Amino acid sequence: MTDRFMLNRRQLLKISAAGAALGLASASFPISRAFAAAATVGFIYVGPRDDYGYNQAHAEGAAALKGIEGITVVEEENVPETVDVQKTMESMINLDGASLIFPTSFGYFDPHMLAMCAKFPDVQFRHCGGMWDKAKHPMNAGSYFGYIGMGQYLNGVVAGHTSKSKKLGFVAAKPIPQVLLNINSFLLGARSVDPTITCQVIFTGEWSLAVKEAEATNALVDQGADVITCHVDSPKVVVETAAGRGAFVCGYHANQSPLAPEKYLTGAEWNWAKVYKMFVDDLTAGMPLPNFTRGGLADGFVKMSPLGPAVGEAARKQFDATLAEMMKGGFSVIKGPLKSNKGAVVATAGQAFAETAIELESMDYLVEGVVGSTA
Amino acid sequence: MDATEIGLWGVPLAILGGAIRVSTPFIFVSLGEAITERSGRINLGLEGTLVFGAMTAYAVAVMTNSPWLGLLAASAAGLCFGLFHGWICKFPKVNDIAIGIALMLFGSGLAFFFGKPFIKPKAPNLPAIPFGAWSDIPQVQAALDVNVLFLIGAALSLVLWWAFRNTRAGLIVRVVGDSSDAARAMGLNPNTVRLVATGVGGALAGIGGAYLSLYYPGSWTERISSGQGLMAVALVIFARWNPLGCFAAALLFGGAGALGPALQSVGVTQGYYLFYAAPYILTLIIMVATSSPTRSLAGAPGELSITK
Structure with a gap:
């Protein structure tokens, strides 16, 4: 059977001709x-x-x-x-x-x-x-x-207008800088509407724990939070559980509006x-x-889900205005005077961290108004 | 403080609600495993059966629009997995633990493979009975929404506890589990009994999976289980192979699991990783407290490969 793999003279000629043609072809184009x-x-x-x-x-x-x-x-x-x-x-x-x-x-x-x-x-x-x-x-x-924190700020704006209890809920995975920035942005967005709003955060400790995320959502709703958002790998469980309990939800990562068409306000999505x-x-x-x-939003890295049917006129207006402001670039979510929820000053009066500020990538605090702890 | 705020009462309420919501898969898997282990075999594959049951239930519920058919399909799929385990293990020199681990991986893998098209669609959920309707506090109503499967699980643990002591079938399972030689002398075929016991155990684990995907959390994703199946197998040993103990242990695990989120929601935010470890710390404490250097594990079936 070995002669099946041996070449006779004619086949050898054919193959080398093809090889030469290929070499010529690639030589006639820039090789890189x-x-x-x-x-x-x-x-x-x-x-x-x-x-x-x-x-x-x-x-x-x-x-x-x-x-x-x-x-x-x-x-x-x-x-x-x-x-x-x-x-x-x-x-x-x-x-x-x-x-x-x-x-x-x-x-x-x-x-x-x-x-x-x-x-x-x-x-x-x-x-x-x-x-x-x-x-x-x-x-x-x-x-x-x-800079998806901007999207969470916009989520917060809509949540601030929609919430009646003035308590928001956040189901978070781990206290890493990106997650903390999202939590802080969500609250600060809501506080731009009403400075008395607070946000309760629950850390589940893992990126994906379906049952614990459902428990966390239930616990937040039990404590009176009426708009819930999250930073976990799959918001499906949080969105469905919150909507099932009658709370409004803001999405994250992708568009989850098909899961809760009535209760979905908007969401911060990646592009x-x-x-x-x-x-x-x-x-x-x-x-x-x-x-x-x-x-960020202006560069097309991040986008917002279309506003849901429950979003009111005032919320829609402020959402559009803030979004237009962000599209100009240089918008600062974290700006002084601002304290952490432990009382430490994180930004002095006049100090502002734009979305591009590298300091934000090592964030280790939750701002005043967030009920929760980073450890 | 208005009616929507219940403050610190949220903690005991969350533990109660969590015990009812989270425990059901533990109840079914551990009861199934109790039957199997009482017959002298260990089926570690129930985690795979649970995940496959969750997928099957969701898929069938999506296709037929009936959660009950989904439940039926999940238990049938679980039965097949159990029978397969029981059939392989009857051959000489086959290790039931190794086969269990193989089936655990096989069940999850197969579920991921068939489950892909069912992640997006939405399935109808199993119904719940609103035992909290007497209260006008929405939190109490939510905590006392009890799924029918929880009630079935509770009833089943009572029936099994009674049946192991008082029925012929229960005695047959126990004698096969305690001594194959004695069973053979009585004219029983231990392999047949274990085949049936493992099959029934698998069917119950499938039902546990159906609860996960069709009620709480109520959707099919590949990360639905986070190890409930394995934990339930451990619960059986913790419960000393007693069905009532399985029920209590499952409630304990469910309630302890709800402790972490509930404490954070009322503002106890420091050290939440420690609270999440609460169920396991509790298990360790009870195991240490009830262990004894002078006697072996009470209630352990004699034929079990881990006690031999």
């Missing part, structure tokens, strides 16, 4: 272009791709790349934040030939993604979140994130398609990829 145009991009998700939340937002962004010629998208979902993600990255690089990888979950960065950066210096890694630091981390790594297209455009053009990518 021909290389880059056939790039494989890898996406790794910590949960299921269709969770009405964090992972769905990323997967929708990845799906937007699938139409681009020459780009192959490889995806893997339900990858835990353990050594498993290293194996996934290795197989995407070695087996699928990925040259750009997006490990989308917070816990993938250290040590997993950093280990892979050292092992594969020719592959580009971009992590979703705020952890990349030029001084500490390699240059084939990087981070991208959106990752825009971000991923930017990276891929740079890749196909042969340009170096940026290491530090940030953007």
Whole structure:
């Protein structure tokens, strides 16, 4: 049977002719272009791709790349934040030939993604979140994130107008800077309507714990909160439970209005398609990829869900006005005088942190009016 | 303070409500496992059965628009998983714990595979009985909305407790669990009895899964379970293989699990990770308090591979 794999003279000629033609063809185009145009991009998700939340937002962004010629998208979902993600990255690089990888979950960065950066210096890694630091981390790594706190501020504006009990509820996963900024923004948005509003926060301790999120939502409603929002990976359970108890909800990550059409006010959504297209455009053009990518509502990184039927006229007006203000850029949610809920001054009078302020990415406090603790 | 604020009363109310809402999957899985273990086998695969049951119930409820058909399908699927475990374990030198772990992974994987198209659609929920209708405080009404499955679970634990002592079927399961030799001498086939016991255990675990996806939290996602199935298997040992104990332990776990969110909601916000560990700390304390260096675990079936 071995002669099946041996070449006779005629076949050899044919193959070498084809090879020569291919070589000529690629020589007549700029070679880097021909290389880059056939790039494989890898996406790794910590949960299921269709969770009405964090992972769905990323997967929708990845799906937007699938139409681009020459780009192959490889995806893997339900990858835990353990050594498993290293194996996934290795197989995407070695087996699928990925040259750009997006490990989308917070816990993938250290040590997993950093280990892979050292092992594969020719592959580009971009992590979703705020952890990349030029001084500490390699240059084939990087981070991208959106100023979604602005969206939570807008959520808060609508919530402030809608709430009758003047108590809002927030189901949060872990007290990391991005989550704290969202909680603070939500309350400050509501306080721009009525400065007596408070926001009760419950930390569940994990990104995805369906039963505990339902319990937390019930506990918030029991304590009189009548508008609920959240920062967990999949807001589905929170939205359905809150609406089932008769409370209004503001969404997060993706549009959850189909889950509670009557009770859904608005929501802060990611628009990752825009971000991923930017990276891929740079890749196909042969340009170096940026290491530090940030953007907000004005840049199209973040968008708002359409306002729901329960949103009143006054709320609609202030929402539109605030949104227009934000679209100009430079809007500050955190501005002095402002104290933390432990009484420490976090911004003095006249001090303001615009959405781009890097200090916000190391936030470790909850502002006055938030009932909750970071530890 | 107006009528919508109940302040500190929220904590005991949340524990009560949580005990009723969260405990039902624990009740069904642990009762199922109690039957299986009483017959002398351990089925660790019930976590997989629970997840598969949740998926099946949701999928069938979406397709037929009837939660009851979903419940039926979940218990049938659980029965198949249980029978499969029981059938493999009858062969010599097969380890029931290893098969259980394999089935746990298989059940979850299969559920994720078939469950993909059912994450988006919305299924009708199982009905609840409003035992709180006498009160005009909405929080009390919400806490006392009791699902029928909880009541069935409570009744079932009583029936099983009685049946293990007083019926022929109960005695057969117990003798097979305590001594295969004695059972064979009585003309019983231990493998058949264990096959049936594991099958029934699987069916109950499937019902527990249906509760998760069709009532509380009431939707199908791949993260629906967070380990309730495994915890329920441990509860059986904690409850000393006694169905009434299983019911009490499930209530305890449900109530203790509601403690963390409830305390945060009334402003006790420091150290919430510690409160979330409350059920496990409680388990440790009770296990230590009831253990003894001079006797073995009371009530343990003699044929169980962990006590042999």
